[in-house]
Amino acid sequence: MTAQIQAIEQRPLLEPELIDKAKLGDKAAFKQLYQLHHQRVYALCLRITGQVPLAEEATQDCFVRLWQKLPQFRGESQFTTWLHSLCVNQALSSVKKHRSFWSRFVSSDIDVHSVSDEYEDLDKILLKLPERARIVFVLHALEGYKHEEVALLMGIATGTSKAQYHRAQKLLEAIIDKEPTDTGGHND
Amino acid sequence: MTNTNAKLSQLINQAPKDIEPQKDLWHDIEKQLDKPEFHQVQNNAKPSPVFKRLAVASIALMIGLVSSHMWQQKASLLTPKAPSALLATLSEIKNQHQLQVAQLTQHQLTNWQATEIGLPLEKGIEQLRKAAEQIYQALQQTPNDKELWQLWLWTQQREIELLRQGQTLPVTPLPQGA
Numbered sequence: 588m589t590a591q592i593q594a595i596e597q598r599p600l601l602e603p604e605l606i607d608k609a610k611l612g613d614k615a616a617f618k619q620l621y622q623l624h625h626q627r628v629y630a631l632c633l634r635i636t637g638q639v640p641l642a643e644e645a646t647q648d649c650f651v652r653l654w655q656k657l658p659q660f661r662g663e664s665q666f667t668t669w670l671h672s673l674c675v676n677q678a679l680s681s682v683k684k685h686r687s688f689w690s691r692f693v694s695s696d697i698d699v700h701s702v703s704d705e706y707e708d709l710d711k712i713l714l715k716l717p718e719r720a721r722i723v724f725v726l727h728a729l730e731g732y733k734h735e736e737v738a739l740l741m742g743i744a745t746g747t748s749k750a751q752y753h754r755a756q757k758l759l760e761a762i763i764d765k766e767p768t769d770t771g772g773h774n775d
Numbered sequence: 776m777t778n779t780n781a782k783l784s785q786l787i788n789q790a791p792k793d794i795e796p797q798k799d800l801w802h803d804i805e806k807q808l809d810k811p812e813f814h815q816v817q818n819n820a821k822p823s824p825v826f827k828r829l830a831v832a833s834i835a836l837m838i839g840l841v842s843s844h845m846w847q848q849k850a851s852l853l854t855p856k857a858p859s860a861l862l863a864t865l866s867e868i869k870n871q872h873q874l875q876v877a878q879l880t881q882h883q884l885t886n887w888q889a890t891e892i893g894l895p896l897e898k899g900i901e902q903l904r905k906a907a908e909q910i911y912q913a914l915q916q917t918p919n920d921k922e923l924w925q926l927w928l929w930t931q932q933r934e935i936e937l938l939r940q941g942q943t944l945p946v947t948p949l950p951q952g953a
Contacts, residue, residue, distance in 0.1 A: 610815075612815060614805065614808060617808075618801060618805070621801055621804065622801075625796070625800065625801075626793035626794060626795055626796075627792055627793050629793075629794050629795070629796045629800075630791065630792060630793055630794035633794055639797060642796075643796060643797075643798065643800055646796065646800055647800050647803055647804050647807070650800075650804045651804060651807045651808065651813050654804075654808050654813065654815060655813055655814070655815055656891075657815065658815050659891060659894060660891070661891075663889060663890075663891075664891075669891065708786050708789070709786040709787060709789070709790045710790065710794070712786075728787050729787065729790055739945040740945075756783070759783055760777075760779040760780065760783055763779050763782050763783060763786075764779050
């Protein structure tokens with residue numbers, strides 16, 4: 588019986604328990620939430636921002652925002668869905684903020700060779716896409732948003748979202764055709 | 776489906792859901808959590824933009840009311856109605872407003888009240904309704920108070936505006952992509 592009580596006391600906290608504790612300001616619980624979700628959030632931010640430093644900044648911003656807004660999470664939707672929505676908006680906001688300032692001074696061209704080899708194939712070629720086409724492609728093809736939802740998130744017309752997706756698809760196919768060795772043998 | 780097309784579909788399906796950041800990000804996050812500007816936003820603890828706008832609008836309204844009252848006193852334009860007629864008008868306007876709110880609620884396309892994004896609006900509407908009820912009760916006691924009338928009508932107008940704003944919120948259910 589004592590062993591059972593000890594086992595219960597020592598078991599890792601479930602996500603809803605972590606959320607409740609973090610809502611009350613428990614940073615240790617919040618760190619565990621970070622550990623559970625940071626890789627998923629970082630993947631989303633990297634694909635939306637297209638740059639490692641910006642993705643790191645956006646991921647940090649997402650979790651700081653999550654910390655601030657967590658007391659407002661009332662459990663009416665899945666936590667992961669709520670967090671995902673928050674992170675998409677935060678990452679888009681980071682892109683917008685960065686674009687408005689830096690785009691005046693630096694080229695938007697991306698050197699694909701500077702991308703770490705640890706990323707999987709699609710992530711390497713995604714970085715070659717123009718910003719808007721890449722974001723639309725990520726949200727629609729990878730994250731499962733409908734074009735109407737993508738349009739709302741990005742503040743563009745639904746038709747523009749569809750056109751950008753089509754453009755991204757064609758560009759990616761062209762890249763795959765041109766660079767079969769770069770995109771084909773990375774999973775071994 | 777062409778080979779390239781199939782290859783792209785394959786890459787999409789194989790794309791990992793998770794990517795490990797190249798460096799530890801927690802340390803910087805933790806430092807930010809301690810800053811006062813990033814303290815947790817408890818429900819009702821910090822005024823939302825809607826409340827701020829309401830506060831600004833209230834101040835503007837009060838200034839307007841005072842100016843209007845001074846001007847009207849000077850011009851003696853108002854002829855007070857009998858209290859019973861005013862009470863009847865009061866009741867009629869309240870009923871019309873409730874009918875309008877019911878129609879708006881019945882015909883709304885999205886259940887924005889049940890979403891996180893709709894929370895500030897919902898709170899704003901709730902506050903307006905409480906204020907309107909208190910003003911209504913005060914008006915029943917003093918139906919000749921023109922300032923109270925204007926304030927009451929303003930709360931009703933704002934409630935309708937916020938209900939309409941709620942229907943324009945982007946609350947389409949999001950996919951389970953996370």
